[in-house]
Structure formats: structure tokens, C-alpha cells
Amino acid sequence: MLPVLQLGPFAVQTYPLALVLAGWLALAVGARAAKWLGLDGDHIYNAGLYGLLAGVIAGRLAHVLAFWPAYRSQPLEIFGFNTTAFLLWPAIFGAVAVAGWYIYQRKLPLVALLDAFAPGLLAGFAVAAIGALLTGRNPGAPANLPWSVTLWGIDRHPVQAYEAIAFAAVAAYVLRLIRLGSRGGGPALIALLGYGFTLWFVEAFRSTDVTARVLGSLRLGQVLGLVLVIAALLGLRYLATRVKAVDPQEL
């Protein structure tokens, strides 16, 4: 396990570093995909960076509101560099809202941008999963396999590695589809299908210590994954039958 990387006199926390790298890779891959789709790759960077900034501000503001008595006595901490003083869901909401606003203001083609973002997001998730593996976050269930990783004396599924491999493979496949001319939402839906399938399948190998549950005993990740898979298939069905419906050969 490598929770901290020692770089000379500096100790850098591995997981936050992995998240930074994941974000950079997501934007870089998204920008490349955007070019192949005939879009200006700078829009990916701009939307991503504006969204990141908005997410940081929203996450911090939410934390300040949630813990206002503490911030009231230490108002300078509102602007502090504490990397844990954020709330996740407000940050995500803020990031998506501002990125969406940027796309709306510039009147950018939403479907094409989603096609471009999709493989980038998956590549970023793959890097984040590697960071989780290095730091022992969200570990796998106990398993005695040749490829098990030993964590605190227990051999476990390297479930984070399963995720990283799956996300990277789907990202590569989606990029290949884009290079071959796939457009119109198909790449984004394939990415969603791959992401959902990974969640649905891989979560079964996660340790029950870190597994969120719904309806008492069902793994939340698996349920969410299946919902995303069905949603993606419905979307692909719509695209496939819509195209078929307007096929001029049938007129």
C-alpha cells in the first residue's frame, strides 16, 4: 500500500494525486475525441476547467454551510487549503451545472460533446481506480487467487484493478468507434453501457465492509450498474430503430 508518496522532503497523498491525474487524463482524452468528432477540443478543456472550479467552490460553500459554527469562529478557513473540507455531491452538482451552462451559452452540440466526454471520463475513472488500489480504498472481498492482493494480512480480489482494466478497455473501444465514424450519441451510450456493466459485475467482488446496500441486502453499486445498463440499451435501441425508421432504402 502507498497512501503517501515520499518525493524528497515532500509527502504527497497518493489518492488526491491520482484524482488530479485522472482529471487531467479525462480532459486530454476528451479533447482528442472532440477533434475526431469535428469539434474544437478547447471546449472540452474549458468546460472541464470551469466545471472543476465551480465544483471546488460549490463543495467548499456546502461544507461551510454544513459546519458554519466552526467557520464562524475561524472565517479564514473558508479559503483554506484543507483538501477534505468539501462535500462531494454539491461539488458534483456545481461542476455539472457550470459545465452545462458553458455548453448552453456557446450553443455547442450537446450530443457530440457527450460522445467526446464519455471516453475521457472512463479513462479518468481507470486512473482513479488505480489510485484506490495503491491506497487500499474500497478493497475487494477475501479471495485466495494467484492474482489476489494482500491487504492487512488478508488476500483479496484486486477489485480496483478489475475496474481499471474494464474502464480502460471500454474507453479504448469507444475511442475506436469514434475514429471509425460513430456519432450521434452512440459512443456515449456505449460508454454508459460499459460503465454500468462494470459496476454491476465488479461490485460483486467488493468487500462487504465498504459496500453500500439498498433494500437491506442488495449491493447499491450493482443495482445502479444494472439501471445504467438498461438505460444505455434503451438509448441504443432508440438510435438503432430510429435510424432504421428513416432508412431511405425502405421508402
Add this chain to the structure above:
Amino acid sequence: MSRLRWDILILVVLLAGIGWIWVNRVPTGEAVAAAGSLPAAPAIGHPAPEIVLANTEGQSFSLADLRGTPVVLNFWATWCPPCRAELPEFQAASERLAGQVAIIGVNQGETPADVQAFASQLDLTFEIPLDVEMEASRRYQVRSLPTTFFIDRSGVIRQMQVGPLTEATLSQQLRSVYP
């Protein structure tokens, strides 16, 4: 592919998906039982490794004696600026939560005289075990200071923080073990 084939595909995937979810469901109570059967380790969900050290007054401190009380276990040193910045927050929390949460500040690798002088300077009154030989630090794999573990009443680590805590983030992390 025709609409009918798509519908059949989606139905098959849905049924297979539900089946895989059902097969891998977590029996109720298994997660609670699992935490008790894990080996002690400085990791979330694991029982906290035992610490037995002398404090600044030469008295013995044992983490196991605090079973039944939530514990905030902080590793620090006088030469560490972020540690010095957060210690007043731990002092305030120990006063505010006296009798409800145990604030423990394990000093890493320094002499009793140096630590006592420093504690007097900052008016620190919470328990300060002295990890002179760095044994506890090795057991908790403390690679960077400050590092803080939040341990629940049953002795299981629920949160970890590498880096300094502010009043707000301390309140946030405390929620994992208290009330």
C-alpha cells in the same frame, strides 16, 4: 436489429442482471460480524491496533482501556507546523466533549521534557502518550504528520485523516464515531 429483438435482449439482460445481483446480495448482519473478524490494522473497518505507552507523567496508557468510548487518536510532533496548528482544535474538542469522546495525542519520537514543555505552552490537558521508540507509529504505519484515526466505541477505525484538521473538518470526521 429489429425492435422485437432489442426488447428481447433488454429483457434477458434485465433478468440476468437481477439474478447476478440476487446471488451476490449481502446477508443482513454479515457486515457487522465481518468487522469483528478482521485483523487489527490501521485501516478503515479494521479493529484499531493496540497501543501501550507511558504518558508525559510516566503513567501507563492503553488504548484498549478506552473500549466503549469513541477515540480520536492523533499522531504529532513539536517540530511539525501543521500539528502545532491543529493541537488547539483538539484541546477545544477535548474540553467540549469531556467524558464523551477521548482525545489522545500520541507524540512521536520526542523526550518527555520537550513534550511537557510544549504542552504547557499550549495549555494542552488531553492525554499525551509518548511514542519514544516509534513502535506505535510503525504499528499504525504513520508516514506523515499529523495523522489522525477516528475509532468507534467497539474499537473499529471508521475514518482516517492524513494532514491537519480544522475545527470544521474535525467536526465532520467526528460524526463517523460520535454520537
